[in-house]
Amino acid sequence: xxxxxxxxxxxxxxxxxxxxxxxxxxxxxxxxxxxxxxxxxxxxxxxxxxxxxxxxxxxxxxxxxxxxxxxxxxxxxxxxxxxxxxxxxxxxxxxxxxxxxxxxxxxxxxxxxxxxxxxxxxxxxxxxxxxxxxxxxxxxxxxxxxxxxxxxxxxxxxxxxxxxxxxxxxxxxxxxxxxxxxxxxxxxxxxxxxxxxxxxxxxxxxxxxxxxx
Numbered sequence: 001x002x003x004x005x006x007x008x009x010x011x012x013x014x015x016x017x018x019x020x021x022x023x024x025x026x027x028x029x030x031x032x033x034x035x036x037x038x039x040x041x042x043x044x045x046x047x048x049x050x051x052x053x054x055x056x057x058x059x060x061x062x063x064x065x066x067x068x069x070x071x072x073x074x075x076x077x078x079x080x081x082x083x084x085x086x087x088x089x090x091x092x093x094x095x096x097x098x099x100x101x102x103x104x105x106x107x108x109x110x111x112x113x114x115x116x117x118x119x120x121x122x123x124x125x126x127x128x129x130x131x132x133x134x135x136x137x138x139x140x141x142x143x144x145x146x147x148x149x150x151x152x153x154x155x156x157x158x159x160x161x162x163x164x165x166x167x168x169x170x171x172x173x174x175x176x177x178x179x180x181x182x183x184x185x186x187x188x189x190x191x192x193x194x195x196x197x198x199x200x201x202x203x204x205x206x207x208x209x210x211x212x213x
Contacts, residue, residue, distance in 0.1 A: 016061040017132050019054030023061035026052065030068045033088070034077040045083050048095050058102040060161075063168040066099045070179035079187075090194040093183060096176055097198035103169045105204035112170070115163035128157040170207045177202045 016023040029047040032040040052065045069092050072078050081088035104112070118125050180202060183195035 011064040013061065013064075015133065016059075016064065018051040018059045018061045019057065020051050022133050023059075023065075026061050026065055030065060030072075033069070033092070034072055034075050034081060041081065041088070042083060045091055045095075049098075053095065053098050053102055056098065056102055058099070058162075058165050058169050060165050060168070062099065062102065062165065063172045066096060066169070067172050067175060069095060070176045073179045073183055087188050087191050089183060089186065089191045090188070093180060093191065093194035093198045096180055097194070097201045099169065099176065100173070100198065100201035100205055102166075103173060103205045104166055105201065105206070107166075107206075109170070109206040109208065112163055112166050116160060116167050118160055118164075121157060121160060124155075125157045125160055128155050129161060132161075170205055173202055173205045173207055 013023045013026055016026075018026065026047070029044040032044040035041060048065070048069070052059070052062055073089055073092060078088045078092065083091045177199065180195050180198045183191055184199070186192050186195065
Protein backbone atom coordinates (compact mmCIF):
# COMPACT_ATOMS: atom_id res chain seq x y z
CA UNK A 1 0.00 0.00 0.00
CA UNK A 2 1.51 3.30 -1.06
CA UNK A 3 1.67 6.15 1.40
CA UNK A 4 3.60 9.43 1.64
CA UNK A 5 6.73 9.75 3.70
CA UNK A 6 5.00 11.13 6.78
CA UNK A 7 6.53 8.76 9.30
CA UNK A 8 3.13 7.86 10.74
CA UNK A 9 3.38 4.16 9.98
CA UNK A 10 0.50 1.76 9.38
CA UNK A 11 -2.59 2.64 11.43
CA UNK A 12 -4.55 0.10 13.45
CA UNK A 13 -7.70 0.13 11.35
CA UNK A 14 -9.55 -1.92 13.97
CA UNK A 15 -9.34 1.14 16.24
CA UNK A 16 -10.74 3.51 13.60
CA UNK A 17 -14.26 4.00 12.30
CA UNK A 18 -16.02 5.33 9.23
CA UNK A 19 -19.66 6.12 8.49
CA UNK A 20 -20.72 2.48 8.70
CA UNK A 21 -18.65 1.12 11.56
CA UNK A 22 -15.16 -0.14 12.31
CA UNK A 23 -12.74 0.59 9.45
CA UNK A 24 -11.16 -2.84 8.98
CA UNK A 25 -12.48 -2.91 5.41
CA UNK A 26 -10.68 0.27 4.36
CA UNK A 27 -7.19 -1.17 3.58
CA UNK A 28 -8.52 -3.60 0.97
CA UNK A 29 -10.35 -0.80 -0.81
CA UNK A 30 -7.26 1.41 -0.73
CA UNK A 31 -5.19 -1.40 -2.23
CA UNK A 32 -7.78 -1.82 -4.99
CA UNK A 33 -7.58 1.81 -6.12
CA UNK A 34 -4.48 1.28 -8.24
CA UNK A 35 -5.06 -2.40 -8.91
CA UNK A 36 -5.90 -4.17 -12.16
CA UNK A 37 -9.50 -5.07 -11.20
CA UNK A 38 -11.69 -2.32 -12.63
CA UNK A 39 -14.78 -3.42 -10.73
CA UNK A 40 -12.87 -3.43 -7.45
CA UNK A 41 -11.50 0.03 -8.28
CA UNK A 42 -15.00 1.43 -8.80
CA UNK A 43 -16.13 -0.13 -5.51
CA UNK A 44 -13.09 1.35 -3.79
CA UNK A 45 -13.90 4.85 -5.06
CA UNK A 46 -17.51 4.40 -3.97
CA UNK A 47 -16.23 3.38 -0.52
CA UNK A 48 -14.15 6.54 -0.24
CA UNK A 49 -17.18 8.73 -0.91
CA UNK A 50 -19.82 6.69 0.91
CA UNK A 51 -17.92 5.58 4.02
CA UNK A 52 -14.63 7.45 4.42
CA UNK A 53 -16.03 10.94 3.74
CA UNK A 54 -19.77 10.29 3.97
CA UNK A 55 -21.76 13.40 3.00
CA UNK A 56 -18.79 15.63 3.75
CA UNK A 57 -18.29 14.27 7.28
CA UNK A 58 -14.83 13.06 8.35
CA UNK A 59 -14.35 10.02 10.60
CA UNK A 60 -11.33 8.70 12.45
CA UNK A 61 -10.47 6.58 9.40
CA UNK A 62 -10.47 9.62 7.13
CA UNK A 63 -7.01 11.09 7.93
CA UNK A 64 -4.99 7.89 7.41
CA UNK A 65 -7.06 6.96 4.35
CA UNK A 66 -6.48 10.41 2.86
CA UNK A 67 -2.73 10.04 3.41
CA UNK A 68 -2.75 6.75 1.51
CA UNK A 69 -4.74 8.35 -1.32
CA UNK A 70 -2.25 11.23 -1.42
CA UNK A 71 0.59 8.73 -1.71
CA UNK A 72 -1.13 7.03 -4.62
CA UNK A 73 -1.03 10.24 -6.65
CA UNK A 74 2.66 9.65 -7.38
CA UNK A 75 2.20 5.93 -8.04
CA UNK A 76 2.84 5.32 -11.79
CA UNK A 77 -0.13 2.93 -11.92
CA UNK A 78 -2.59 5.76 -11.21
CA UNK A 79 -1.50 7.55 -14.38
CA UNK A 80 -2.92 4.66 -16.43
CA UNK A 81 -6.07 3.90 -14.49
CA UNK A 82 -9.51 5.40 -15.06
CA UNK A 83 -12.84 5.34 -13.24
CA UNK A 84 -15.57 5.34 -15.87
CA UNK A 85 -14.21 7.98 -18.27
CA UNK A 86 -12.32 10.03 -15.69
CA UNK A 87 -8.60 9.74 -14.91
CA UNK A 88 -8.15 8.00 -11.58
CA UNK A 89 -5.82 10.74 -10.37
CA UNK A 90 -8.52 13.36 -10.99
CA UNK A 91 -11.02 11.26 -9.03
CA UNK A 92 -8.58 10.92 -6.13
CA UNK A 93 -7.87 14.64 -6.20
CA UNK A 94 -11.58 15.39 -6.03
CA UNK A 95 -11.74 13.19 -2.94
CA UNK A 96 -8.85 15.05 -1.32
CA UNK A 97 -10.57 18.35 -2.06
CA UNK A 98 -13.62 17.06 -0.22
CA UNK A 99 -11.34 15.99 2.64
CA UNK A 100 -10.07 19.56 2.79
CA UNK A 101 -13.64 20.85 3.07
CA UNK A 102 -14.30 18.32 5.84
CA UNK A 103 -11.43 19.87 7.80
CA UNK A 104 -13.67 22.93 8.24
CA UNK A 105 -11.38 25.64 6.77
CA UNK A 106 -13.65 28.41 8.09
CA UNK A 107 -13.23 27.38 11.76
CA UNK A 108 -10.17 28.74 13.64
CA UNK A 109 -7.67 26.19 14.95
CA UNK A 110 -8.14 27.41 18.54
CA UNK A 111 -11.86 26.66 18.37
CA UNK A 112 -11.33 23.10 17.14
CA UNK A 113 -8.65 22.49 19.76
CA UNK A 114 -10.98 23.65 22.53
CA UNK A 115 -13.78 21.39 21.29
CA UNK A 116 -11.39 18.43 21.14
CA UNK A 117 -10.13 18.87 24.72
CA UNK A 118 -10.98 15.63 26.61
CA UNK A 119 -9.94 16.76 30.10
CA UNK A 120 -12.31 15.55 32.77
CA UNK A 121 -14.26 13.38 30.32
CA UNK A 122 -11.69 10.74 29.42
CA UNK A 123 -13.73 7.78 30.73
CA UNK A 124 -16.91 8.93 28.97
CA UNK A 125 -15.07 9.46 25.70
CA UNK A 126 -13.33 6.08 25.93
CA UNK A 127 -16.64 4.31 26.56
CA UNK A 128 -18.31 6.07 23.64
CA UNK A 129 -15.42 5.18 21.34
CA UNK A 130 -15.62 1.53 22.35
CA UNK A 131 -19.33 1.55 21.49
CA UNK A 132 -18.54 2.98 18.06
CA UNK A 133 -15.86 0.36 17.45
CA UNK A 134 -18.12 -2.49 18.51
CA UNK A 135 -20.76 -1.73 15.90
CA UNK A 136 -21.03 -4.29 13.12
CA UNK A 137 -22.36 -2.97 9.80
CA UNK A 138 -23.69 -6.49 9.10
CA UNK A 139 -26.15 -6.02 12.00
CA UNK A 140 -27.50 -2.68 10.78
CA UNK A 141 -30.92 -4.18 9.98
CA UNK A 142 -31.43 -5.30 13.59
CA UNK A 143 -33.73 -2.73 15.20
CA UNK A 144 -32.21 -3.01 18.68
CA UNK A 145 -28.67 -2.52 17.36
CA UNK A 146 -29.88 0.35 15.21
CA UNK A 147 -31.40 2.11 18.21
CA UNK A 148 -28.17 1.64 20.18
CA UNK A 149 -26.21 3.11 17.27
CA UNK A 150 -28.47 6.15 17.16
CA UNK A 151 -28.20 6.59 20.94
CA UNK A 152 -24.40 6.76 20.92
CA UNK A 153 -24.48 9.58 18.37
CA UNK A 154 -26.61 11.60 20.79
CA UNK A 155 -23.92 11.52 23.47
CA UNK A 156 -21.95 14.70 24.16
CA UNK A 157 -18.68 12.77 24.02
CA UNK A 158 -19.23 12.39 20.28
CA UNK A 159 -18.58 16.12 19.84
CA UNK A 160 -15.14 15.72 21.41
CA UNK A 161 -14.32 12.64 19.34
CA UNK A 162 -15.35 14.30 16.09
CA UNK A 163 -13.39 17.46 16.93
CA UNK A 164 -10.34 15.26 17.51
CA UNK A 165 -10.94 13.79 14.06
CA UNK A 166 -10.81 17.28 12.54
CA UNK A 167 -7.54 17.98 14.37
CA UNK A 168 -6.07 14.74 13.01
CA UNK A 169 -7.25 15.68 9.55
CA UNK A 170 -5.65 19.11 9.81
CA UNK A 171 -2.39 17.51 10.93
CA UNK A 172 -2.41 15.55 7.65
CA UNK A 173 -3.09 18.60 5.48
CA UNK A 174 0.57 19.59 4.89
CA UNK A 175 1.28 16.12 3.46
CA UNK A 176 -1.89 16.20 1.38
CA UNK A 177 -1.04 19.66 0.07
CA UNK A 178 2.43 18.60 -1.04
CA UNK A 179 1.11 15.56 -2.89
CA UNK A 180 -1.68 17.51 -4.57
CA UNK A 181 0.63 20.35 -5.63
CA UNK A 182 2.85 17.87 -7.49
CA UNK A 183 -0.13 17.06 -9.74
CA UNK A 184 -0.25 20.60 -11.09
CA UNK A 185 2.33 19.44 -13.63
CA UNK A 186 0.46 16.28 -14.64
CA UNK A 187 0.21 15.48 -18.35
CA UNK A 188 -3.60 15.37 -18.30
CA UNK A 189 -5.51 18.63 -18.12
CA UNK A 190 -8.33 17.03 -16.11
CA UNK A 191 -5.80 16.06 -13.45
CA UNK A 192 -4.24 19.52 -13.40
CA UNK A 193 -7.67 21.12 -13.03
CA UNK A 194 -8.65 18.77 -10.20
CA UNK A 195 -5.33 19.44 -8.47
CA UNK A 196 -5.84 23.20 -8.70
CA UNK A 197 -9.30 22.96 -7.15
CA UNK A 198 -8.20 20.63 -4.36
CA UNK A 199 -5.16 22.76 -3.61
CA UNK A 200 -7.31 25.89 -3.28
CA UNK A 201 -9.31 24.16 -0.56
CA UNK A 202 -6.39 22.59 1.30
CA UNK A 203 -4.49 25.88 1.46
CA UNK A 204 -7.42 27.43 3.35
CA UNK A 205 -7.28 24.86 6.16
CA UNK A 206 -5.78 26.22 9.40
CA UNK A 207 -3.10 24.04 10.99
CA UNK A 208 -0.75 24.44 13.93
CA UNK A 209 1.89 25.61 11.49
CA UNK A 210 -0.20 28.05 9.43
CA UNK A 211 -3.22 30.32 9.45
CA UNK A 212 -4.74 28.41 6.52
CA UNK A 213 -4.64 31.34 4.15
